[in-house]
Amino acid sequence: MTSTRTAELTLPSDKQIRIVREFDAPRELVWEAYTTPELVRRWWHARRGEVTSIAIDLRVGGSWRYAMTTTEGGFEVAFHGEYRELVPHERIVSTEVYEGGAGGTESEALNIVTFTEADGHTTLEILMQLDSRETRDAVLATGMEDGLQDALDLLEQTAAGLR
Amino acid sequence: MLISAYDAPMARAATTTDVFNAVAEPQRRALLDALTDRERAVGELVRDLGLSQPQVSKHLRVLREVGAVEVRVAGRQRLYRVNGQALRPIHDWVGGYEQLWADRFDALDDVLEELKQREGADGDDEHTNG
Secondary structure, three states: OOOOOOOEEEOOOOOEEEEEEEEOOOHHHHHHHHHOHHHHOOOOOOOOEEEEEEEEOOOOOOEEEEEEEEOOOOOEEEEEEEEEEEEOOOEEEEEEEEOOOHHHOOOEEEEEEEEEEEOOEEEEEEEEEOOOHHHHHHHHHHHHHHHHHHHHHHHHHHHHHHO | OOHHHHHOOOOOOOHHHOHHHHOOOHHHHHHHHHHHOOOEEHHHHHHHHOOOHHHHHHHHHHHHHOOOEEEEEEOOEEEEEEOHHHHHHHHHHHHHHHHHHHHHHHHHHHHHHHHHHHHHHOOOOOOOOO
16 A cells, blocks of 8 residues: 555666656566566557567577557657576566667667565666766657657747747 | 657757756756755855865856856855756656656556456466457
């Protein structure tokens, strides 16, 4: 009952993003939902589009790739990486590359995901380690698109009204 | 959702006019942190943060120029405080990414509910539709 169910985002340093969320389920199930392709397909879209591909080769040195098409604009968004460390039901360390980043740069992030269970609830922590502050800022800006588009539309209407 | 969206909103203005750049500097963020609970004088900031007086003054000037801090004169002291309104764009900016994960996790909740029901049924019901 103490579950807050709110994703909490903090920036522990210039090159890090930390996301924490508690789930009302034991960690074996959270792990399963987090690492099984058919299940990841059902939540990774974040209600912003349609998942087109989820590939997970869950072993150290194995690769992963997630792709989706956004509802707004119909863009393909894809990420891939490699598993570096796996402790079942506890910890995943993997690399992450955004395919087609701004300016053609492909910087690699290191993600550390930990699953901690207490009283049947699981706390999921995702710590993203980026290679620079600029990359971190670029990642943070990804959530802005809708708001930015709204703002641009509004600006356009306003400008049209001034003519 | 797209990182390429970065190009448009993040085209940076000069440090002195862009609150994002102003708070990108770690020492300036430390100053803002120190000012969040109450207003403080320069001397106090110098002592608490272990920076030199010229450093603190320089950073405060930049923060004032973007409106991130405000100053008032009280007797012989100049007291600085955070202006939350000026920091709002940063909050909104980070908030969008936070919302992305919030939506993702809400969808994950639904998946977990189904997995829990499957565990509960424990084989009676093989139709856990995936």
